[in-house]
Amino acid sequence: MYACTLLLLTIGAIVPATGTPILTPSQAQTEDARRLTPQQVAKQAFPSVIMVSVNDKQGQPLSIGSGFIHSPGVAVTNLHVIDDGGSATIRVVGQKESIRVTGILKLDERNDLAFLSFDNTSIPALPLASGQPEIGDEVYAIGNPRGLEGTFSPGIVSGIRQFDADSLLQITAPISRGSSGGPVLNNRGEVIGVAVSAMRDGQNLNFAVPAAAIRAAAATMGKPTPLGKALAERKKDTKSVIKASGGELTSGVKVHAFDWEGEFEVQSNFTLSLKNQLDVAVKNVLVQVVFYDREGEPIESTLIRQNDTIDPGIARRVFGRVDKSVKRLTTRKVTEYVYESAPYTKVEYRVLTFEFDQ
Numbered sequence: 001m002y003a004c005t006l007l008l009l010t011i012g013a014i015v016p017a018t019g020t021p022i023l024t025p026s027q028a029q030t031e032d033a034r035r036l037t038p039q040q041v042a043k044q045a046f047p048s049v050i051m052v053s054v055n056d057k058q059g060q061p062l063s064i065g066s067g068f069i070h071s072p073g074v075a076v077t078n079l080h081v082i083d084d085g086g087s088a089t090i091r092v093v094g095q096k097e098s099i100r101v102t103g104i105l106k107l108d109e110r111n112d113l114a115f116l117s118f119d120n121t122s123i124p125a126l127p128l129a130s131g132q133p134e135i136g137d138e139v140y141a142i143g144n145p146r147g148l149e150g151t152f153s154p155g156i157v158s159g160i161r162q163f164d165a166d167s168l169l170q171i172t173a174p175i176s177r178g179s180s181g182g183p184v185l186n187n188r189g190e191v192i193g194v195a196v197s198a199m200r201d202g203q204n205l206n207f208a209v210p211a212a213a214i215r216a217a218a219a220t221m222g223k224p225t226p227l228g229k230a231l232a233e234r235k236k237d238t239k240s241v242i243k244a245s246g247g248e249l250t251s252g253v254k255v256h257a258f259d260w261e262g263e264f265e266v267q268s269n270f271t272l273s274l275k276n277q278l279d280v281a282v283k284n285v286l287v288q289v290v291f292y293d294r295e296g297e298p299i300e301s302t303l304i305r306q307n308d309t310i311d312p313g314i315a316r317r318v319f320g321r322v323d324k325s326v327k328r329l330t331t332r333k334v335t336e337y338v339y340e341s342a343p344y345t346k347v348e349y350r351v352l353t354f355e356f357d358q
Contacts, residue, residue, distance in 0.1 A: 035187045041140050042152045044189045048126045050090040051144045052077050052116075052181060053098070057086035057228060058298050061288055064352055066143035066182030068191065072121035074221070076214060077181030078196055079107055079114045086228045090118060093142075093150040103224025107234055108217040110166065111209045112196055115217065117224040126183055128211045129190035133157045138187045139171050141195050141206075143179025151179065155206070157192075169193045169208040184208040252278045253285055253310075255349035260327065263338045268324040272349070274306055275315035283309045285354040287318075291326050292346040300326045 036044070048069040056062045065081030067090065075090055082088055088101040099118045106115040133139070134157065141153045155173030171184060175195045184193040193208030225233075257273035272289070276282050285306040293299045304320045330343035 036189055038140065038152075038154060041185055041187065041189045042142070042150075045126060045140075045142055045183065045185055046093050046150055048124050049093045049142050049150065049183060050075055050077075051093065052081055052088060052090050054082050054085040054088045056084065059087070060290060060298060060301050061352065062350065064144065065180050066195070067116070068142075068183040069123050069125045070115065070214070070218060071125050072123075073117055073119065074105060074125075074218075075101075075116045075118060076194060077114050077116065078194065079109060079112045080196075081181045082114055082116075082227065083231060085231065088116070088227055090116070092123060093144070101227060103226055104230040105221040105224055106217055107230060108213070109234065111213040111217065113194060113209060113214065113217050115221055116227075126185075127190050128215055129186055129188075129192045132160070132210060132212065133169065133186060133192050135159060137192075139173055139192065139208075140185045140187075141171065141173035141175055141179065141182060141208075142185070143175065143182030143195060161207075166213075167210060168196075169210055171206045171208055173206060175206045252276070253282060253287075253351045253354055255287055255289075255351065258342045258347055260331070260339065260341055263334075263341070265324050265328055265337070265339060268327050269319065269321045271317045271319055272304065273315045273317055274310060276310040276312055278312060281309050281311050282354045283307065285310070286352045288350040288352055289320060290348040290350065291322065291330055291343065292348070293329050294345055296346065299329060 045068075050067045050069065052065045052067045052075075054062045054065070062085055063081055065077055067075045067077030067081075070076045089098040090101060091098045099120050101116045101118050103117045104114060105117050107113070137157045139155050139157055141155065143151055153173040155171050157169055158172050159170035161168045161170055169184070169192065173184065179195055182195045183191045184195050186192050191211055191214070193210050194214060196207050196209060254275040254277055255272055256275070259271050261267055261269040261271060272287070274285055274287070287304045287306075288301055289304060290298050290301045300322050302320055302322055304318050306316065306318045308316070310316050327339060330345040330347070331339045332344050333339055
C-alpha cells in the first residue's frame with residue numbers, strides 16, 4: 001500500500017487547522033507596506049484627536065476628556081465624559097481655537113459612546129478599521145491625561161473580553177483620566193476602538209470599545225439635540241458593557257474632611273483630605289471645589305492641585321483659599337465673631353484628573 005499525499009492549492013491565504021490565516025509572501029509584503037512606524041501613526045492621527053471640555057449647567061468646569069473626529073462635523077467620545085454636562089467645547093490637539101459643541105447626534109449607553117456635532121467640517125476624520133484586531137496586535141492610544149495634550153502610548157491587544165453579546169478590547173497601552181474617549185489605533189493608523197478607563201477592585205483596566213460598535217451606532221445618528229436636553233432625556237438604567245466589565249467608573253480619589261484653618265471670618269484658607277483608594281500610587285491630582293449658598297446656588301469655585309505622589313490607601317491634606325465672603329455665606333457662627341470649622345451648606349468636590357505613578 002502506498003501512502004498518498006493530497007496537496008491543496010488555494011488562491012490567497014493558506015489556512016491551517018486553527019483557522020488563523022497564514023499570509024503568502026506577496027500578502028506579507030502588502031501588509032508590511034501598509035504598516036506605519038509609531039511616528040507616522042502619531043503624525044497622521046494628531047490633527048484628528050480632540051480634547052473635550054465639559055461645563056455643568058451653571059457654566060462651571062465639570063470634566064475633561066478626549067475624543068476624535070469621526071466624520072465632517074462629527075466627533076466621538078465616551079458618554080461618561082459628557083454625562084451631567086450642560087455645555088461642551090472641543091479643541092484639536094495642539095490648536096488654540098475652542099469649538100462649541102452644538103448638539104448630540106447619538107448616545108449609545110450600552111457602549112458608553114457619544115457622537116457630538118460641531119460647526120467645522122474642515123477637520124480631518126480618522127478611518128475606522130474594517131476587521132477586529134487579534135491578541136498581540138500593536139496598538140497606540142492617544143489622549144489628554146490631566147490635560148496633557150497629545151499623549152501617545154504604545155501597547156498591544158492583551159485580550160478580547162466577551163460580555164453577553166458585547167465585547168471589549170483589553171490593551172496594555174495605559175489609559176489615565178482625561179484619556180477616556182480617545183482613539184486606540186492599529187499600526188496602519190486606523191481606529192480599532194475608543195478608550196475607556198474602568199476601575200475594578202482598585203485596578204486600572206485598559207479597555208476599548210471596538211470599532212464595530214462605533215460603526216453600528218453611527219448608522220443610526222439623528223439630528224443634533226442640545227447637549228443638556230439629550231442627557232436629561234436619556235435612560236440611565238440601560239445595561240452598559242462598561243459596567244459589566246467591572247462596575248461604575250470612578251475617580252479612585254476620595255475628597256473629604258473639609259476644615260477652615262481659622263475660626264474668624266478673615267481666615268478663609270482651608271484644607272481638604274485627598275485619599276487614594278487605589279492599589280497604585282497617583283500624582284498630579286486636580287480637584288475643583290464648588291461652594292453653594294443656603295438656597296443651593298453655586299457662589300464660588302476654586303481649583304486645587306496636588307502634584308506630589310499619594311501612595312495606595314494613603315490620604316494627604318491639601319490647601320485652598322477663597323474670599324472671606326464665601327465663609328460668611330456658607331458657615332454658621334458660634335459667637336458674634338467665631339465660625340464653625342466647616343460649611344453647613346453644600347460643598348461639591350470634583351476630581352477632574354489624576355495620573356498613575358507607576
